Amino acid sequence: MSRTVIPFGPQHPVLPEPVHLDLVVEDEKVIEARPSIGFIHRGLEKLVEKKDYVEFVYVAERVCGICSFIHGQTYCQAIETIMDVKVPPRALYLRTVWGELSRIHSHLLWLGLMADAMGFESLFMHSWRVREKILNIIEATTGGRVIFGSCKIGGVRRDIEADAITRILKEIDEIEKDMRGITKVFLDDHSVKARLCGVGVLSKQDAYDLGCVGPMLRASGVSQDMRRLGYAAFSDIPVEPITRTEGDSYARCAVRCEELFQSVRIIRTALAKIPGGEIAIKVTGNPNGETITRTEQPRGEVIYHIKANATKNLQRFRVRTPTFANLPAMLSILPGCDLADVPVIVLTIDPCISCTER
Amino acid sequence: MSYFSMSKLALKWVFTTPATTSYPFEPRIEIDGSRGWLVFTDDDCVYCNVCAKKCPTGALQVIRAEKTVTLDRLSCITCGCCVEVCPKDSLKLSSGHGTPQVTKGRESYQRKEG
Amino acid sequence: MTQEPNIEAITVDQLRDKVRVLREQGMRLVQISATRLPDEVELTYSFDLNDCLSNLRLVLPGEDTVLPSISEIFGCAILYENEIHDLFNVRVDGLTVDFKGNLYSTSVKYPFGSTKSPCATPEPAPAANP
Numbered sequence: 001m002s003r004t005v006i007p008f009g010p011q012h013p014v015l016p017e018p019v020h021l022d023l024v025v026e027d028e029k030v031i032e033a034r035p036s037i038g039f040i041h042r043g044l045e046k047l048v049e050k051k052d053y054v055e056f057v058y059v060a061e062r063v064c065g066i067c068s069f070i071h072g073q074t075y076c077q078a079i080e081t082i083m084d085v086k087v088p089p090r091a092l093y094l095r096t097v098w099g100e101l102s103r104i105h106s107h108l109l110w111l112g113l114m115a116d117a118m119g120f121e122s123l124f125m126h127s128w129r130v131r132e133k134i135l136n137i138i139e140a141t142t143g144g145r146v147i148f149g150s151c152k153i154g155g156v157r158r159d160i161e162a163d164a165i166t167r168i169l170k171e172i173d174e175i176e177k178d179m180r181g182i183t184k185v186f187l188d189d190h191s192v193k194a195r196l197c198g199v200g201v202l203s204k205q206d207a208y209d210l211g212c213v214g215p216m217l218r219a220s221g222v223s224q225d226m227r228r229l230g231y232a233a234f235s236d237i238p239v240e241p242i243t244r245t246e247g248d249s250y251a252r253c254a255v256r257c258e259e260l261f262q263s264v265r266i267i268r269t270a271l272a273k274i275p276g277g278e279i280a281i282k283v284t285g286n287p288n289g290e291t292i293t294r295t296e297q298p299r300g301e302v303i304y305h306i307k308a309n310a311t312k313n314l315q316r317f318r319v320r321t322p323t324f325a326n327l328p329a330m331l332s333i334l335p336g337c338d339l340a341d342v343p344v345i346v347l348t349i350d351p352c353i354s355c356t357e358r
Numbered sequence: 359m360s361y362f363s364m365s366k367l368a369l370k371w372v373f374t375t376p377a378t379t380s381y382p383f384e385p386r387i388e389i390d391g392s393r394g395w396l397v398f399t400d401d402d403c404v405y406c407n408v409c410a411k412k413c414p415t416g417a418l419q420v421i422r423a424e425k426t427v428t429l430d431r432l433s434c435i436t437c438g439c440c441v442e443v444c445p446k447d448s449l450k451l452s453s454g455h456g457t458p459q460v461t462k463g464r465e466s467y468q469r470k471e472g
Numbered sequence: 473m474t475q476e477p478n479i480e481a482i483t484v485d486q487l488r489d490k491v492r493v494l495r496e497q498g499m500r501l502v503q504i505s506a507t508r509l510p511d512e513v514e515l516t517y518s519f520d521l522n523d524c525l526s527n528l529r530l531v532l533p534g535e536d537t538v539l540p541s542i543s544e545i546f547g548c549a550i551l552y553e554n555e556i557h558d559l560f561n562v563r564v565d566g567l568t569v570d571f572k573g574n575l576y577s578t579s580v581k582y583p584f585g586s587t588k589s590p591c592a593t594p595e596p597a598p599a600a601n602p
Contacts, residue, residue, distance in 0.1 A: 003541035025421060036574075037575065037576075038574075038575055038576040038577050041577075041578065043583060045579065046583055046584065047564045051414070055414040057416050058435065058437060062486040120364075120366065122368060126367060126371075129377050132377070136389060139389045139391075139392050140389050140390065140391055140392070143391055143392055143393035143436075143438070143513065144392070144393055144436075147435075149393065149435075149436075149437050149438070157438070157442075182367075183368075185363050185364050185367070188359065188360045188363055189359075189360060189361075189363045189364065190359050190360065190361050193359060208500055209500070209546075209547070209548075210547060210548050211500055211501050211502070211546070211548035216550070224523070226523075228523060229523060237439070238485045241431070265593050292518060292525060292527070294525075301502075303502060303518070305518075306509060315507065316505075316507040316508075318503075318505040318506075318507075319463060320502070320505070324551060325502075325548065327551060328547060328550070328551065332469055357576070
């Protein structure tokens with residue numbers, strides 16, 4: 001049986017970001033996948049030599065467009081740990097609310113892309129229609145739709161007043177109703193299930209050994225969520241990781257759909273319990289020390305390793321993003337699938353290649 | 359397992375007005391508080407240079423000798439740092455978008471001598 | 473919030489044995505990070521079990537020291553080790569999948585190669601008062 005090599009990417013209608021795979025195919029079954037990344041390597045880690053640590057929040061936010069807020073929040077948390085800054089509780093709650101709004105918009109974006117990869121265009125459009133409402137809330141509270149620009153070292157830059165909170169809660173109720181309608185189609189429809197069930201199965205032991213994080217790991221049965229570490233307001237709001245046991249693409253879709261509603265509950269709890277007080281604390285001086293900080297992004301666990309040596313530029317800024325950890329898993333579930341399932345499998349890890357390559 | 363579960367949603371949206379606005383034939387809905395573009399409110403600037411020092415991209419520059427403030431719009435990330443630090447409140451971020459730029463260059467503003 | 477990172481300093485020869493012990497305890501590899509110091513490269517290996525991080529730190533003196541790969545023990549280490557080779561010019565021995573320097577294509581080879589290496593970054597932001 002002769003083998004053909006079919007190139008997939010970097011320009012492909014289903015890919016949100018450029019990644020290249022050489023698929024070795026034998027009669028429509030994929031035997032092997034050889035990856036090639038590095039198309040959008042921007043060298044952001046080297047930029048610490050030029051920008052000082054206060055301005056670097058803006059660079060850290062721009063590592064990724066979809067998960068930008070949590071990158072900025074993790075950077076601020078790491079610097080605050082090194083400099084031993086106690087952030088006011090109102091700022092912690094505001095960061096939690098924006099983080100969960102960011103998670104909802106990222107999952108809705110992923111649901112739309114997954115529907116598009118299956119060819120279900122109208123579901124894609126409806127998911128993004130609901131996402132527009134979330135982006136309007138974000139724009140009204142932070143000023144930007146995609147890059148929030150609201151985290152700074154020592155707190156946050158903008159406040160959400162009481163009447164804005166009432167408006168947000170009312171809109172979240174409507175958004176939740178819309179999301180129920182869409183997730184019902186994702187989880188119950190016959191044609192969606194035919195495309196997703198049994199595709200790209202990853203066992204629990206394999207998922208753990210390959211170093212997967214996030215919904216990929218939780219859909220294979222490992223209960224792990226960095227929000228349990230208790231950063232920001234999560235020490236007051238306990239989060240139970242949502243897990244499934246099947247480990248196929250349908251399970252990953254279901255985990256992300258249920259996380260949407262978990263985030264809505266977290267936002268309601270946080271906005272009900274939000275304390276008063278100031279939103280930022282003044283920070284002076286230079287950081288000196290080292291820390292490793294982890295938070296939970298929509299795609300999984302992100303880890304920041306920052307070293308500072310008492311000058312205004314940091315010595316080392318190292319980001320390990322969740323897609324970087326999920327790539328070996330993607331390469332291990334591709335062999336054995338049909339050629340038509342390749343877009344579904346590539347999207348099921350929620351690839352954020354601009355995060356991976358910084 | 360259900361068949362045609364999308365039909366209820368699709369049928370509802372046949373009879374509802376579309377969610378997209380047909381811009382530019384209809385006006386764009388501007389949201390209050392959005393960081394659109396930087397606007398100079400004139401006559402208050404004293405050329406203290408604090409805004410240019412705080413600007414993370416170096417888009418804003420102050421030339422004290424000529425009493426001019428120049429802004430490179432393509433580098434401005436509308437972060438709002440200059441608005442926060444200005445002691446005379448002479449900078450503002452307004453919602454809405456500015457005009458498109460067709461050439462690279464810096465815009466300059468001078469205080470009106472009155 | 474996170475506690476101070478607990479870092480154990482080891483040497484290059486102890487690396488593979490220590491990693492094998494951690495693998496048997498059930499830890500998973502979280503990241504491998506490299507820092508360029510003036511004369512050497514410092515590597516930090518982070519492992520996690522039940523939300524608890526433990527780190528190994530080793531220092532590679534000089535340009536010619538070869539780093540033994542842990543990709544036979546942890547398969548997912550290939551991406552981290554190829555990246556360290558591409559950015560820091562560290563020779564890694566025993567990689568199960570070797571990209572041979574083609575993982576990232578940068579205009580300057582080994583951008584973190586040495587502290588005095590010329591880098592193709594753009595001019596810094598113009599001074600406030602020209």
